[in-house]
Amino acid sequence: MTREIAVVAFAQTDHRRTSEELSEVEMLMPVLHEVLDRTGLKTSDIGFTCSGSSDYLAGRAFSFTLALDGVGAWPPISESHVEMDGAWALYEAWTKLLTGDTDTALVYSYGKSSPGSVRDVLTRQLDPYYVAPLWPDSVALAALQARALIDEGYTDEPALAAVAARSRTDARTNSHAQLRGSVPHGEYVVQPLRIGDCPPVGDGAAAVILAAGDRARELCERPAWIRGIDHRIEAHSLGVRELTDSPSTRLAAEKAGAFERPVDTAELHAPFTSQEVVLRKALRLGDDVLVNPSGGALAANPIMAAGLIRIGEAAARIHRGESDRALAHATSGPCLQQNLVAVLEGEPRHAQ
Amino acid sequence: MTTEVLKAPLVVEFPFTRSLGPVQSAFLTGLREQVVLGVRTADGRTLVPPVEYDPVTADEIRDLVEVAPTGTVTTWAWNHAPRRGQPLDTPFAWVLVRLDGADTALLHALDAPGPDAVHTGMRVRIRWAAERSGAITDIACFERYDGDGDGDGDGDGGHEVADHDGQFESMVTGIVAQARLDYSYSPGRAQTAYINALAERRIVGERCPSCRKVYVPPRGACPTCGVGTAEQVQVGPGGTVTTYCIVNIKARNLDIEVPYVYAHIALDGADLALHGRIGGIPYDQVRMGLRVEPVWTEGGRYPDHYRPTGEPDADYETYKELL
Numbered sequence A: 001m002t003r004e005i006a007v008v009a010f011a012q013t014d015h016r017r018t019s020e021e022l023s024e025v026e027m028l029m030p031v032l033h034e035v036l037d038r039t040g041l042k043t044s045d046i047g048f049t050c051s052g053s054s055d056y057l058a059g060r061a062f063s064f065t066l067a068l069d070g071v072g073a074w075p076p077i078s079e080s081h082v083e084m085d086g087a088w089a090l091y092e093a094w095t096k097l098l099t100g101d102t103d104t105a106l107v108y109s110y111g112k113s114s115p116g117s118v119r120d121v122l123t124r125q126l127d128p129y130y131v132a133p134l135w136p137d138s139v140a141l142a143a144l145q146a147r148a149l150i151d152e153g154y155t156d157e158p159a160l161a162a163v164a165a166r167s168r169t170d171a172r173t174n175s176h177a178q179l180r181g182s183v184p185h186g187e188y189v190v191q192p193l194r195i196g197d198c199p200p201v202g203d204g205a206a207a208v209i210l211a212a213g214d215r216a217r218e219l220c221e222r223p224a225w226i227r228g229i230d231h232r233i234e235a236h237s238l239g240v241r242e243l244t245d246s247p248s249t250r251l252a253a254e255k256a257g258a259f260e261r262p263v264d265t266a267e268l269h270a271p272f273t274s275q276e277v278v279l280r281k282a283l284r285l286g287d288d289v290l291v292n293p294s295g296g297a298l299a300a301n302p303i304m305a306a307g308l309i310r311i312g313e314a315a316a317r318i319h320r321g322e323s324d325r326a327l328a329h330a331t332s333g334p335c336l337q338q339n340l341v342a343v344l345e346g347e348p349r350h351a352q
Numbered sequence B: 001m002t003t004e005v006l007k008a009p010l011v012v013e014f015p016f017t018r019s020l021g022p023v024q025s026a027f028l029t030g031l032r033e034q035v036v037l038g039v040r041t042a043d044g045r046t047l048v049p050p051v052e053y054d055p056v057t058a059d060e061i062r063d064l065v066e067v068a069p070t071g072t073v074t075t076w077a078w079n080h081a082p083r084r085g086q087p088l089d090t091p092f093a094w095v096l097v098r099l100d101g102a103d104t105a106l107l108h109a110l111d112a113p114g115p116d117a118v119h120t121g122m123r124v125r126i127r128w129a130a131e132r133s134g135a136i137t138d139i140a141c142f143e144r145y146d147g148d149g150d151g152d153g154d155g156d157g158g159h160e161v162a163d164h165d166g167q168f169e170s171m172v173t174g175i176v177a178q179a180r181l182d183y184s185y186s187p188g189r190a191q192t193a194y195i196n197a198l199a200e201r202r203i204v205g206e207r208c209p210s211c212r213k214v215y216v217p218p219r220g221a222c223p224t225c226g227v228g229t230a231e232q233v234q235v236g237p238g239g240t241v242t243t244y245c246i247v248n249i250k251a252r253n254l255d256i257e258v259p260y261v262y263a264h265i266a267l268d269g270a271d272l273a274l275h276g277r278i279g280g281i282p283y284d285q286v287r288m289g290l291r292v293e294p295v296w297t298e299g300g301r302y303p304d305h306y307r308p309t310g311e312p313d314a315d316y317e318t319y320k321e322l323l
């Protein structure tokens, strides 16, 4: 029998261009305290802790072990780490809760892009034989995808600019976002993508608490139940993939049950405007679905946390009663190579 | 307290030595010889660049074919500001190119005068690098190709792929991939305060507001309690060797004679031992409980090493919790 597991709390930093006055643990710790405070739990009450981060971003070896200082890992805790976005750490925590070993899990992730050049850092995740020696940066690869979409008539530059404008307008109500309100669309970075089509580079952290069954109901007035979650990956070689589509997103969504009933909200992890076009198509999102009311990754994209934040934002809307059924998506790798989809639901609301 | 946070350039640079599988070896050796090889999948598609395993079925694939050095752009992006390490240092187009005879596309650069000279569907050919070693960079870039056909000289536009045994003289079996990333490193608030104090020959830790332990060096959080530390506490300068090891291998770029002793030192007032080198005493006379103090060299921003104070050894009971 499958256990019911829910997101019961979410917290995030204010995402900023730089946080140089803070070490990673100094940046992360307030978020951990906030998410624990929301449930009244202490570290010692948490059954499993899982985090996501990458040492390459800030150039700090073993930074995830130092980040554990912020958790308070004594007496020894049950803990794991993924060198991926925190959404995948959440997936691991969800499977851990499914086993019945424990009832609560803390998931966090953080990224400090400000010390390095993230466009170059991300080239190091590419095929080391045929691709990485050419140093194709993250914007260049996204631009190849955007061009393919334009050439095949799925979008055009004004439509992409509209995605950027809508995202940052919506982010006006998100005090954590880095880019809010009216932001000039700017010059080409790599044509056809302009500055406005690209996510802001910045630092930030996020944390989520998961709980199972009645424990979730105790900790949260309206838990965001994870009805399904799945992740799928495509071939790493860009030339093998159909860049205008995202079959891995579609399959993950299918496995997560996203197509069984319509969702009212979708938090999509689309760092580039053109990627929202691909995801809307793959997820068959109609105009009646509220997409990225938080502003999405175009408003704040702390790498390694931005995917977890999508799940957190979707869950928070359910907590607040603003959504009944929401889809959350996270991505990893160039041009939406790997995709995770979660479907979250709140229990029916009754008149008071 | 607000002080300017320390920052320093940090370069992380290393060569990755990678061995090649049989398909990668044939492909990269082929590039050195100006021959482009693809690999056939079970369903009859030709992958260029070729891989060791079928991306759909994961089957091992080994049937190599030779494709043309000419092809068609399937998508492109104009890069007006080339970055370090990229194939060209003048503005160029990133392209995915499906070579004639291949079913998949290869990522590379296209040399062109400007974005108006590039379009999806344009015909291009390989411009070979003058010096080739068996690497993807043996293709210097692509350039526009005006010929009608596929460049194989038979005058027809299609390209018949020919089987190839993948064998060349002196096969390339590995590559050395250089990686360099540049950072501006900042240690954060707590460690900045610690480092600044060291330069003034003071050792300053931080006390946990919960368990009252004093951490030296401070990292801004108590790892036991998971809470922030802020209260600064000066410790030392005297301390006790809690444990040590004898180093017998000379480190590169380190001008210290071996053998020498590297020790955990519990500074007076600290609840965590830090580590440092012990000098001013023969290596085989260092012992647990030895009382030491830091030695700053002229102009040094941190202790060069620790030396014996001459005090009687500390009683084991006084430092056993810090082991």
Ligand SMILES: [Zn+2]
Binding pocket: B208, B209, B210, B211, B212, B213, B222, B223, B224, B225, B226
């Ligand atoms: Zn403490």
